[in-house]
Amino acid sequence: MPTPIVYHLFTASTPFSLRSVKPTKPSLHPRRQCQISASGTRIHGRKLRAAVIGGGPAGSSAAEAMAAGGIQTYLIERAPAGAKPCGGAIPLCMLDEFSVPLDLIDRRVRRMKIISPSNRVVDFGRTLKSHEYIPMLRREVLDSFLRSRAESRGAQIITGLFLGLQLPVSSSDPYVITYTSSSEKTFKTLQVDVVIGADGANSRVAKAIDAGDYTCAIAFQERIRLPEDKMKHYNDLAEMYVGGDVSPDFYAWVFPKCDHVAVGTGTVISKSKIKQFQRSIRSRAGDKIAGGKVVKIEAHPIPEHPRPRRIRDRVALVGDAAGYVTKCSGEGIYFAAKSGRMCGEAVVSASERGERMVTELDLKERYLKKWDSEFSGTFRWLDLVQKVFYGSDQGREALVEMCSDEYVQRMTFQSYLYKKLAKGDPLADIKMGWRTLGSLIRANVVGKEMAKINE
Ligand SMILES: Cc1cc2nc3c(=O)[nH]c(=O)nc-3n(C[C@H](O)[C@H](O)[C@H](O)COP(=O)(O)OP(=O)(O)OC[C@H]3O[C@@H](n4cnc5c(N)ncnc54)[C@H](O)[C@@H]3O)c2cc1C
Structure with missing residues (x-):
């Protein structure tokens, strides 16, 4: 289940550049x-x-x-x-690169909301250009x-x-x-x-x-057919919920499909509680999906690393x-x-x-x-981002705060939609690095991580 979330996050021209990560060397007996x-x-x-x-x-x-x-x-x-x-969201560049006909697309998502544990909502798609969107397919x-x-x-x-x-x-x-x-x-x-x-x-x-x-997450998803007026709300909107209630190490989602929404969540570390997390995401989505009819329930493993x-x-x-x-x-x-x-x-x-x-x-x-x-490098980077931001509700609040930043949004979407590292502005990257650190300190994530290191 992908969202473009923090895909690029300070990767293009910062000291953390993905390009500096060395590929693994094949070893032969x-x-x-x-x-x-x-x-x-x-x-x-x-x-x-x-x-x-x-x-x-x-x-x-x-x-x-x-x-x-x-x-x-x-x-x-x-x-x-x-x-x-599957959520069926693909990056825009896949349409051209794999010559996917446009009439296969169910929905064009132009608005992506990310919702924090305290229900702070950030519209993450504000910087998308008029021709840009996340294609959703069955x-x-x-x-x-x-x-x-x-x-x-x-x-x-x-x-x-x-x-x-x-x-x-x-x-x-x-x-x-x-x-x-x-x-x-x-x-x-x-x-x-x-x-x-x-x-x-x-x-x-x-x-x-x-x-x-390899380690696997388990992803659980319900396809819910909504009354017409409620479906309108999700016309071009996808939602991503973060919080220990919906997943201790991943996120939960509401994704629009042709005539229904896919509502789901995933976890690696608490698989036995997956149904409880699913109840929580339904309750967080609340009235927006109330009255919907579950037409399909599905679950499947998602690999965590090569x-x-x-x-x-x-x-x-x-x-x-x-x-x-x-x-x-x-x-x-x-x-x-x-x-x-x-x-x-x-x-x-x-x-x-x-x-x-x-x-x-x-x-x-x-x-x-x-x-x-x-x-x-991309895989290792996102691994690190997950460890820093998904480990606690404070980290998740910091993540949502950061996502309100237009520069973060622009760079993240560029990297996600086109699968290329967007060319960053060095000064803006430095500012973003400081703002990120600020968000983490405010959310008390940095202090906790330092304490763990010193233990
Ligand atoms: C709930 C959920 C939501 C997801 N949402 C997204 C999303 O929105 N966007 C995204 O990019 N990724 C998403 N993913 C991940 C994505 O689904 C997978 O990464 C992707 O499907 C991998 O493609 P694949 O071809 O490698 O494997 P699969 O799509 O799993 O295809 C494997 C194929 O092999 C066949 N097969 C298996 N065993 C045998 C056998 N023994 N004999 C013959 N055939 C066999 C299966 O029938 C299947 O057709 C999601 C995953 C889950 C579980």
Whole structure:
């Protein structure tokens, strides 16, 4: 569930610049290094074969890139008619970058209210330009569009449940995938050279390659159909509530969809109390959603950080399976599509459009390294912001106070909507840094953090 909240927050030209964060270095065991350099050989009489497991934004984008690049591509999705539990908010730049048609958008959010524990309300979208907004889509609509496009570029879509993966013995052996085919109701196998795991937070591909675990938040959401007059209130408005009552470490939201609002919350540290937090967000939203009819209740894990291992030999993880959701904002759709495409393009270029076998080193160099250098700083930064501002109600009050600052708003939205660090004004950045510190001191956050350090 993303909001642009403090996305940029003093990152562009301050000493905390994200650009200074070094990407993680891929580490290889020496024996595996030998195996890797032995492959990369030319394939004869056929093209490179790749299977993508999972047809969400990550999987479809990977499949599209590979099919368009000459790879024989299979996309296995267990539930093409399903709807991923999701807020469906995407950054504006995704429309252009992924050529998403405008008629898929349910709502254009131009006003974003952030509401503090003491119910102080700040309109966070004041600096948006007239053509700027946060597109809100239903996931069933977006996902089926992206999957169809992958198919039109040549990917073969298989409706089936991926069950397991037999690992190859040598660098030229295939992977053998087992799945149940929904149409034929039988177990089937498929031999491929490359596997991309895009099967979300409970990834079976990750398990098959022993990728290691990650911490997950649980997100709970109710879709509530409101009477027409109340729905009007949320026409172009999204709300974000912070407070220990609605979540001890995340935030709660009311997001407008086509004919209903999505009301939800999330937490990592108090999962057993999620229903209590949900009752609290409904009560904080109060009269604005009163009289609404709950049409759907859904819950799903949200990864908190990347997995310890994201590539093993010729298997790569992307999207939620890899752990690409930003803390603090809970944004993952764009990062899923982006990582899927990046990984698919890596396979295309390393295999010379399907003519050569790819290697682990290829995937590490062309996908993982590129991904980490572009995004790992953003992820670490938002991790830090969450720790400072979401840990206590004082921190949350400070966050809301800061969000009333027009400069914070402008820089945050620029970074969120366009996924580029907005060019800051050094003087304004310094002023903002002081104001931030002031907010934290007033909220007694700095004193408490110092006390913890001195303990
Ligand atoms: C309640 C909630 C609200 C959210 N709101 C937002 C938001 O507003 N904006 C945002 O950017 N992010 C949001 N997120 C995060 C976002 O939903 C994910 O980051 C994003 O969906 C990741 O895309 P993906 O393609 O990696 O995985 P998924 O979208 O989870 O897709 C995985 C696909 O794999 C398929 N699959 C899984 N296992 C198998 C198998 N064994 N065999 C075959 N297929 C399989 C699934 O059916 C699914 O289609 C939210 C998350 C939650 C839980």
